[in-house]
Structure formats: structure tokens, C-alpha cells
Amino acid sequence: MNRVSVALERRSGAWRPPTLQTLPSAVAANVAEMRARTASTIMAVVKADGYGHGAVTVARAAVAAGAGWLGTTSVAEASALRAxxxxxxxxxxxxxxxxxxxAAAATGVDVAVGSVDELRALLAQAASPVRIHLHMDTGMSRGGCPRGRWDELIGLARRGQRARRVRVVGVMGHLPLADRADPAANASAVAGMHEARRAVRAAGLGSPLAHLAATSGTLTDPATHFGMVRVGAGLVGIDPSGTVEMHGASRLTAPIVHTTAAPAGTPVGYAGTYVTDRATHLSVLPLGYADGIPRERLPQAGVEIRGRRFPIVGRVSMDQIVIDTGAEAFPVGTSATVFGPEGGATPGLRDWARWAGTIPHTIVTGIGPRVRRSIA
Known part of the structure; x- marks a missing residue:
């Protein structure tokens, strides 16, 4: 929370400082959308603090809605969910x-191993059996064991399982082109996962759970589903394939902390990059690029106040943005919605991604720690 919002909160308990509100009901609706499109088990991936929405909050909503697994970046993140x-x-x-x-063995957390060296290191330290998923590179070249070493990895896993240091329970890969929403683009990775699964079975490691698809594959290509799908962005209403209207799971609001009448010809913000072309009113919100508001954005960027959208003008500062409200002079404390799920005058994450030339993921995961978090 920045200095302006702290002062505002002290002056009046009725005014809320900048707040990112998570909507568990939207998470549940998104899980229901996924369940309608696959018979596979759903893993709710809550890395990056639940895509900026709160890992525990998103995880609880997803599990309550039918997700059977959770996914995280690290054992430490998984342990926090256990706690x-x-x-x-x-x-x-x-x-x-x-x-x-x-920690993985103690908390019953599965880990993926994506290289021979990583598995060797795990076997060297494992005192109790650790449940592992063999992570195969199915075309991403960003992690996972390359095909030329699959047999070596599987053989080492078999020896580790016989020594009761690990237990192979899964095999996984990634879809590098799923966002195209074209099953033909996924065919190579799907074939690779079938190949990996056959190799694991041939090594006498049973039939571990196979999983390949993330949100886009889950929504667009049933051939990628295997035994489980890993849904992350889709939980919070982001469809990277752009094919399904999901439910936005957050709302960012901020109060007006300053309003002024400005005559035509008034420069706004650093370097005066925007100059008013008429008499107008300018209002300040206590959010800036330190809070995740993109500094570079299109002129169409705006916020919603009382059912109308008003443009952001001038440069985004570290702690503040200025909005042009025209003939309307809003009192200090009036709430503005920076983004939310409502539609209409309220910008969504896709609007902000378009304005900033990025993807929705970067907008919502970039909201800074000064912004208060709440749950609807």
C-alpha cells in the first residue's frame, strides 16, 4: 500500500485503499467449464500465488468445484497448501x-524430474520414497528430458524404484503450440507423450498417470487430455487460445485521492506528454507502475467510474495515474475500477493486455504488494 492510500485510509475508514479482490465463485465457474470439456482429472495449477489471485484462495475454490489435484512451482509452495x-x-x-x-516425502508432495542429473541428485538425498513424475520434453525445449535420454532417465527411475527411493506415479510433457487452438499443431507432442508412456510401461513401471495439456489444450483438443489436464490461467478466467469466454476472477479498484478543474491547454504529468484540449476535470488514483499499472499503454486505456469509462491521461507515474473525467467532478473517495469481470464500461484483463501490448497473465500477476488483497 503506498503513502497516499495509507493517508486516505486513516482519514476515513469508509474509503478502501487500492484493492485486488479475488472472486472464488468465478474460479468455481471456470473449473465447471473445464469439467464440461474433459473426462480427465483436473489439476488446478496455482503457481505465482494463484496467478496473482492468492494460491490458497484459488486452490480451495478449485478443489471445492471438483479439481482433483493441485500444481505448484516448488515443494515450499506445495507445503504451504498442505499447511x-x-x-x-x-x-x-x-x-x-x-x-x-x-519435505516432499514428509508432506506427500509429488515432484517432477526432467533430467538424468536431477533424478540422480534426488536419489542421492531421498531417505524415504518420493513420488515422482517423469518430465519428458515433448517439443518445448524449455525443460524436461530430451528424447535422446528418455531411456536413460527411465532406466535410472526403475533402479531408484527398486531401491525404494522413488516411486514413479506420473509421466508429463508440455504443448508448445496449444494456444493456436489447432489440433494439428499438437500432434507431435501428443505422439511424443504416447511414446513416453509406452517406454515407461515397457520398463516395468506400470501405467503412471499421463498429463500433457494446460488450459488451451483442455479447451480445444481432447486428444491432448490423457489422464489429467493442468489448468492454471483458465482458473482465473484467462484463455490463451482466445476461443472460450471464461469468467474473470478478480477486480482491481482504487479510490480517487485528488480532483481538480483544469482549463484547456493544461499539461498533465511528467514531461507534459498530454495537454487538455478543453476545460475538464482531472482525478488522481493512487496506483502506478510500482503497483503493476503498465507504463507503456495505448491512449484507449481507461478505468470505470459509476458505469462510465474514463481515459488515463499523461504518463503513468510510480505511484499515481491521472484520469480525465470531462465535465464530471468526482469527489475524493469515489471508487474507480481498473479492471474487473463485469464487462461494459469496466475494462477486463484482455483490454489491459491489448493496451499494454502483452498477455493477460502479465497484468494480473504484476499487481504489486502495496495493493491490498481481499476475497469476495
Whole structure:
């Protein structure tokens, strides 16, 4: 929370500081949309603090709506979900600080291993059996074991399972082109997953759970579903394929902290890049690029106030943005919606992504820690 919003809150308990509100009902509706499109188990991926919406909040809503698994970046993130009382299976697969075998075994968290070296390191430290998923590179070239070493990885996993240091329970890959919403673009990765699954079975490791698709594959290509699908962005209303209207799961609001009447010819903000072309009113919101508001954006960018959209003018500052409200002079404390699920005058994440030349994921995961969080 920045200095302006703190002062505002102290002056009047009725005014809310900048707040990102998570909507669990929207998460549940998005899980229902996925369930209608697949017979596979749904993993709710809540990495990056639930795509900026709160990992525990999103996880609870998703599990209550029928998700059977959770996915995270690290064992530490998974352990926090366990501490919050979430008992469903959890898989972690990025391991930015390495794999904590002891914590994984103690909390019953599955880990993915994507290289021979990673599996060797895990086997060296595992005192109790750790549940593992063999992560195969199915075309992303961004992680996972390359095809030329699949047999080596599988053989090492088989030896580790016989030594009771690991238990192979899954095999996974990624779809590099799923956002195209074209099954032909997924065919190579699908074939690779079938190949990996056959190799694991041939090695005597049973029939571990196979999973390949994320949100886009889940929505557009049943051939990618296998035994489980991993839904992350879709939980919070983002469809990277652009084919399905999902339910936005957050709303960012901020109060007006300053309003002024400005004559025509008034420069606004640093460097005076915007100059009023008529007499108007300017209002300040206590949010800036330090809070996740993109500094570079199209002139169409705006916010909603009382059912109308007003443009952001001038440069985005570290702590503030200015909006041009025309003939309307809004009092200090009036709430503005920066983005939300309502539609109409309220901008959505896709609007902001278009204005900033990016993807919706970066908008919502970029909201800074000064912004208060709440749950609807």
C-alpha cells in the first residue's frame, strides 16, 4: 500500500485503499467449464500465488468445484497448501531452488524430474520414497528430458524404484503450440507423450498417470487430455487460445485521492506528454507502475467510474495515474475500477493486455504488494 492510500485510509475508514479482490465463485465457474470439456482429472495449477489471485484462495475454490489435484512451482509452495489444510495430491515441477526430497516425502508432495542429473541428485538425498513424475520434453525445449535420454532417465527411475527411493506415479510433457487452438499443431507432442508412456510401461513401471495439456489444450483438443489436464490461467478466467469466454476472477479498484478543474491547454504529468484540449476535470488514483499499472499503454486505456469509462491521461507515474473525467467532478473517495469481470464500461484483463501490448497473465500477476488483497 503506498503513502497516499495509507493517508486516505486513516482519514476515513469508509474509503478502501487500492484493492485486488479475488472472486472464488468465478474460479468455481471456470473449473465447471473445464469439467464440461474433459473426462480427465483436473489439476488446478496455482503457481505465482494463484496467478496473482492468492494460491490458497484459488486452490480451495478449485478443489471445492471438483479439481482433483493441485500444481505448484516448488515443494515450499506445495507445503504451504498442505499447511492450509489442502489434502488432495499436489505436483511441483519447476524446482527453482532444487528438490527438497525430505519435505516432499514428509508432506506427500509429488515432484517432477526432467533430467538424468536431477533424478540422480534426488536419489542421492531421498531417505524415504518420493513420488515422482517423469518430465519428458515433448517439443518445448524449455525443460524436461530430451528424447535422446528418455531411456536413460527411465532406466535410472526403475533402479531408484527398486531401491525404494522413488516411486514413479506420473509421466508429463508440455504443448508448445496449444494456444493456436489447432489440433494439428499438437500432434507431435501428443505422439511424443504416447511414446513416453509406452517406454515407461515397457520398463516395468506400470501405467503412471499421463498429463500433457494446460488450459488451451483442455479447451480445444481432447486428444491432448490423457489422464489429467493442468489448468492454471483458465482458473482465473484467462484463455490463451482466445476461443472460450471464461469468467474473470478478480477486480482491481482504487479510490480517487485528488480532483481538480483544469482549463484547456493544461499539461498533465511528467514531461507534459498530454495537454487538455478543453476545460475538464482531472482525478488522481493512487496506483502506478510500482503497483503493476503498465507504463507503456495505448491512449484507449481507461478505468470505470459509476458505469462510465474514463481515459488515463499523461504518463503513468510510480505511484499515481491521472484520469480525465470531462465535465464530471468526482469527489475524493469515489471508487474507480481498473479492471474487473463485469464487462461494459469496466475494462477486463484482455483490454489491459491489448493496451499494454502483452498477455493477460502479465497484468494480473504484476499487481504489486502495496495493493491490498481481499476475497469476495
Amino acid at each position: 492450509a489444510g489442502l489434502a488432495v495430491p499436489i505436483l511441483t515441477w519447476l524446482h527453482p531452488s532444487g528438490i527438497d526430497a525430505e
